[in-house]
Amino acid sequence: MAIPRRHPALPDPGTRCRVALLGFGTVGTAVARILCEQPPAGVELTHIFNRGVSRKRVDWVPAGVRWTEDIGDVLDSPADIVVELMGGIEPAGGWVERALDAGKSVVTANKQLIAHRGASLLSLARERRCHLRFEGSVAGGIPIIAALRDGLAGDRISRVLGILNGTCNYILTSMADGGTAFGTALQQAQELGYAEADPTDDIEGYDARAKLAILCAAALRADVQPEQIATRAITVIEAVDFAHARQLGCTIRQVSHAEWDGQGGLHATVRPTLVYRESALARVAGSQNIVVLRGQYGGETVFSGSGAGGGPTSVAVVSDIAAIARLESERSEAAALRAPTHVRGEFVTPQYLRFVVRDRPGIIARIAGAMEQHGINIDAVLQLPYPTKQALPFVVTTEACPPSVLAEAMRQISELDFHVQPPVDLPMLIGDAA
């Protein structure tokens, strides 16, 4: 019998698996707590690294754990698993690389790092025969990476839909429920700790598109950089859009959406989207997350839970540590990633167009004429009672059309002289169960 492969970086059965923690913020503290209170079998916390570490010390960590602000103390230690919870691409990325290069396994919740450099880090890990796991980097409390690697490996996933950013979902659901304006909803979210002081990454969609890029790799086996994903901020949404959406049986969510186009290209977008109020996406309230997968054989499977926060994310991280400690192999004989021929956002869907105009006769006719020229069929025109004719909002919905064709028509319409503010167009995700 041939001598089997093994992971040289992993301890022999029966010995302890030593864990070093990089970063002692919210998630790092929560991870340390679990590792101290109920560690997975065989797992031992040995190092905690943080800048200004003397301010960070807590009394519930055993005396044997080494606190340090020198990364060399960790990288040169005999730690078996390095847990990176600092965030940001550098210096975290370089340190993860050095750890893997030294044959240490790495667990991280760093979405930007995995989204941008996951493929090369995974191949370094394979080469060095150690592990890289990142369950905490997407939808913290939802074990979506485990589900994809293990429970759904037998299927071919054709579509990923998700609400991946709790801050945007909190803002949009409070706008929907309370008729709150965007600015007010954002401010409330900041006061309650659901949004950062600088919320740019969240509301611009940069956070969600990094997570979608990771799901593109894990679910669709597609090699995509976050910057390739068409992304639109939720700042365009106003209270009046929720009122109109309600008339259409819909609400508005920041939806992350990716699918192969059947010809080697990939459609991928993160944008505010109309979804039916009865849909799984609409029912995700507050800062929750959801992932909806469509499989060729298994149909739709829905996962929802806490998107972020110390508790849920720390469970993901500790589960990864436990899995590595169980010597599970992930040097994948799984299919390699495919690079799409291109990545676009051309999902053909019905569209919601919101205009704010100085009212006068003939406006609908002008808009309808432009639509007709571009072969776009109008489905409905909606106008709610409104006190003034000087800035009158109304909505046009269209039958399914390609966004690029719509963009042409909207460019032409924008040049007309009755607009009080630029028109807003949103896709309507109403063709299916999700």
Next chain:
Amino acid sequence: MAIPRRHPALPDPGTRCRVALLGFGTVGTAVARILCEQPPAGVELTHIFNRGVSRKRVDWVPAGVRWTEDIGDVLDSPADIVVELMGGIEPAGGWVERALDAGKSVVTANKQLIAHRGASLLSLARERRCHLRFEGSVAGGIPIIAALRDGLAGDRISRVLGILNGTCNYILTSMADGGTAFGTALQQAQELGYAEADPTDDIEGYDARAKLAILCAAALRADVQPEQIATRAITVIEAVDFAHARQLGCTIRQVSHAEWDGQGGLHATVRPTLVYRESALARVAGSQNIVVLRGQYGGETVFSGSGAGGGPTSVAVVSDIAAIARLESERSEAAALRAPTHVRGEFVTPQYLRFVVRDRPGIIARIAGAMEQHGINIDAVLQLPYPTKQALPFVVTTEACPPSVLAEAMRQISELDFHVQPPVDLPMLIGDAA
């Protein structure tokens, strides 16, 4: 360095992993299709076993696959993985045992076998250093076992709630939506193929309790036999209960529910239950399944998808095959199961009590008196408009009380002389988000 452990039953890297299929019914056929159309890396279908196999042959299976009705052909073959899809405890259980004993890994979707003998089969597999996987045995399309083993291993799960039987859910949702009587809904379900000709296992709750027993082990680490789980048939539910439930903001579902009682005992029930219409459980329509887990650190995580059927279940089975082929180890250093000191159904919840009476003055007073004697507080009395006083339904809801105390009160109330049919009591699961 010590010589590492390995799985003697698994092929050397680079060689094929040979799969023998026991059972070529709906799921078996679907599994064979995936193994022929897009097999996981390194996996090869070598045997198909079925009684009367000559009637089963299909032309899309490669000529090299051996069709047999002699189980010895499989057990004595060099197959690495035996996939058991026959159902029933015997002869399937004996054959699975022989396969494991011979060092072959086993994948099964057989809920009764795993619920009744999973613990001993798993320990046989560990002893023989081979694998036993059973993702397809619970909630077919939902990768709940993988999620628990891998993505949530770092948490301590305190509660499992589920809708685990698609037939019951189909019947109850069509009763709720269409005002259909139970018998009619069952007949429709049978005509549409959602219910068996003999639906006993489904409507009595035996199917769901087997699945709940498996989840008790996988999520709560509790060693429970299906027969220990208090189970009630959905046949008690009538159209009038849905009308009253609606007035309470609720609907009715067959809910599987288990949690540790904090003193070494386990609460576990499968029974028709009132749930808020806004809850995740209420939103599960038709033959879909859902599992809601509550973790100490991660909060609530919700999984939903197709509960059964060839497609979803076959994905679960092929995913298990792929995982074994990837040489993933599951000889668990995971915590051993705990045997509860007892298993009961004493969930303290509000209760829904439905009476059908020959109307006359003083009935409510008699019922309220009996309740008061047992220290049970009445929350509301509901009576919908009804054409006759000879068989008048009405509903009493109570504040949370132990089912055993309620049972005493109901025994006393049942003896009163105004009943036209026996009273029905249902728990109301309305205290939380699920």
